[in-house]
Amino acid sequence: xxxxxxxxxxxxxxxxxxxxxxxxxxxxxxxxxxxxxxxxxxxxxxxxxxxxxxxxxxxxxxxxxxxxxxxxxxxxxxxxxxxxxxxxxxxxxxxxxxxxxxxxxxxxxxxxxxxxxxxxxxxxxxxxxxxxxxxxxxxxxxxxxxxxxxxxxxxxxxxxxxxxxxxxxxxxxxxxxxxxxxxxxxxxxxxxxxxxxxxxxxxxxxxxxxxxxxxx
Amino acid sequence: xxxxxxxxxxxxxxxxxxxxxxxxxxxxxxxxxxxxxxxxxxxxxxxxxxxxxxxxxxxxxxxxxxxxxxxxxxxxxxxxxxxxxxxxxxxxxxxxxxxxxxxxxxxxxxxxxxxxxxxxxxxxxxxxxxxxxxxxxxxxxxxxxxxxxxxxxxxxxxxxxxxxxxxxxxxxxxxxxxxxxxxxxxxxxxxxxxxxxxxxxxxxxxxxxxxxxxxx
Numbered sequence: 548x549x550x551x552x553x554x555x556x557x558x559x560x561x562x563x564x565x566x567x568x569x570x571x572x573x574x575x576x577x578x579x580x581x582x583x584x585x586x587x588x589x590x591x592x593x594x595x596x597x598x599x600x601x602x603x604x605x606x607x608x609x610x611x612x613x614x615x616x617x618x619x620x621x622x623x624x625x626x627x628x629x630x631x632x633x634x635x636x637x638x639x640x641x642x643x644x645x646x647x648x649x650x651x652x653x654x655x656x657x658x659x660x661x662x663x664x665x666x667x668x669x670x671x672x673x674x675x676x677x678x679x680x681x682x683x684x685x686x687x688x689x690x691x692x693x694x695x696x697x698x699x700x701x702x703x704x705x706x707x708x709x710x711x712x713x714x715x716x717x718x719x720x721x722x723x724x725x726x727x728x729x730x731x732x733x734x735x736x737x738x739x740x741x742x743x744x745x746x747x748x749x750x751x752x753x754x755x756x757x758x759x760x761x762x763x
Numbered sequence: 764x765x766x767x768x769x770x771x772x773x774x775x776x777x778x779x780x781x782x783x784x785x786x787x788x789x790x791x792x793x794x795x796x797x798x799x800x801x802x803x804x805x806x807x808x809x810x811x812x813x814x815x816x817x818x819x820x821x822x823x824x825x826x827x828x829x830x831x832x833x834x835x836x837x838x839x840x841x842x843x844x845x846x847x848x849x850x851x852x853x854x855x856x857x858x859x860x861x862x863x864x865x866x867x868x869x870x871x872x873x874x875x876x877x878x879x880x881x882x883x884x885x886x887x888x889x890x891x892x893x894x895x896x897x898x899x900x901x902x903x904x905x906x907x908x909x910x911x912x913x914x915x916x917x918x919x920x921x922x923x924x925x926x927x928x929x930x931x932x933x934x935x936x937x938x939x940x941x942x943x944x945x946x947x948x949x950x951x952x953x954x955x956x957x958x959x960x961x962x963x964x965x966x967x968x969x970x971x972x973x974x975x976x977x978x979x
Contacts (some may be wrong), residue, residue, distance in 0.1 A: 575871060652869075718826065725913070
C-alpha cells in the first residue's frame with residue numbers, strides 16, 4: 548500500500564515537472580533529461596510511468612480536466628461562471644495547467660497528442676452544467692447550451708492567450724469579467740443578472756473560501 | 764522602375780512561401796532552405812530581403828494587418844462584423860495569413876518576434892471603427908469600445924484555434940455567427956439588431972461582391 552502510494556506520488560511529481568518544462572520550452576525543445584532533472588526522479592521511474600516524451604505530453608494535456616473544480620451553487624449558471632474564473636486563477640499559479648494549455652494550443656505539439664480532446668472535455672463538462680441551468684429556468688429560451696458552451700471554451704482560450712501575450716496573464720481576470728459582461732445578457736433570464744457574480748476577483752474569492760473550508 | 768517592381772514581387776513570393784512553410788511546420792522546424800525551395804528564388808535574393816529566419820518570421824507576423832479589408836458600410840458596426848467574417852474566410856484560403864496566425868499564437872516563436880503586436884494592431888483597427896459606431900449612436904451607452912474590441916480579438920483568436928483543432932477550421936464561420944449572436948445584443952442599440960448581418964456566409968458574400976466589383 549505504501550509502495551502504491553509512493554508510485555502515485557512519483558507519477559505526480561513527474562507530471563508536475565513535465566508540465567513546468569513544457570510550459571517554459573514547448574514540446575519540441577523539451578527533453579526527457581530536463582524533466583528528470585526537474586522532478587528529481589530516476590530514469591527508470593520516469594520510463595516506468597511514461598514510456599516516451601509523447602506519452603508524457605499526452606498525460607500533461609489530459610491533466611487539464613482535474614482543474615476548475617468549484618463548489619456546488621444553487622444557481623448552475625453561477626457554477627459555469629465560477630469554473631472560468633477558477634481556471635483563470637489556477638493558470639497564474641499552476642505550471643502543470645499552463646504546460647497543458649500550451650501543449651494543446653501549440654501546433655508544434657505532435658498529432659499523436661490529441662489537440663481537440665481538451666476542448667471537447669471542457670465543452671462536455673460545461674454543457675452538463677448549462678443544460679441543468681436550462682432545466683431550472685435560468686436561461687433565456689433561445690439559448691442552445693452546446694453552442695454557448697463551445698463559444699465560452701473558444702473565447703476563454705483566446706482571451707487567456709491574448710492576456711499571456713500582452714501582460715503575461717496579469718489582466719486575465721479583468722478580461723474574463725469583460726467576457727461575461729458581454730455574454731450574460733444574451734443567455735441569462737433578466738431577473739438573474741443582478742445576482743450573478745462575474746467580477747474579476749471571483750476566482751480568487753472562490754478558491755480562498757474553498758481553502759478555508761478545507762482547513763476547518 | 765521595372766527592377767523595383769521585380770524586387771517587390773520577389774519579396775512577396777518569399778513572404779508567401781515563408782507563410783506557408785511556417786503554417787505547416789512552425790517556427791523551430793522551418794529552415795531557410797525549405798522557404799527557398801517553396802519560393803523558387805535564389806539564396807541571395809532571400810537574404811537581400813530577409814537577413815535571418817527571425818526577420819522572415821517577423822515580416823510574416825506583420826503581414827496580418829494587410830488582411831481583413833472590407834468595403835465601407837453606412838453602419839460601422841456592420842463593418843466590424845464584416846472584418847471578422849472576412850478574416851475567417853481568408854484563413855481558409857490564405858497560407859500567409861495562417862502562417863502569421865500560427866507564429867503569433869505558438870509560444871515557441873522566439874521572443875524577438877513580438878507576439879503581442881498582432882493583437883494590438885487588430886485592436887487598434889477595430890477600436891477606430893467601434894468608436895465611430897459609438898459616435899453615430901449605433902452602440903448602447905454602456906459600451907466601452909476598447910474593452911469590447913479586446914474581447915472580440917481574443918474571442919476570435921480562440922474560436923479559430925478551436926475550429927482548427929476540431930474541424931480543421933471547416934466550421935469557423937458557423938462559430939463566428941454564434942459569437943456575434945451572443946455579443947451583439949450586449950453592444951448594439953436594439954433597433955439595429957434585425958438589420959445587422961452576422962450570418963455564417965457573410966464573409967464569403969462580402970468577398971464575392973468585392974471580386975465582382977474589382978472585375979467590372
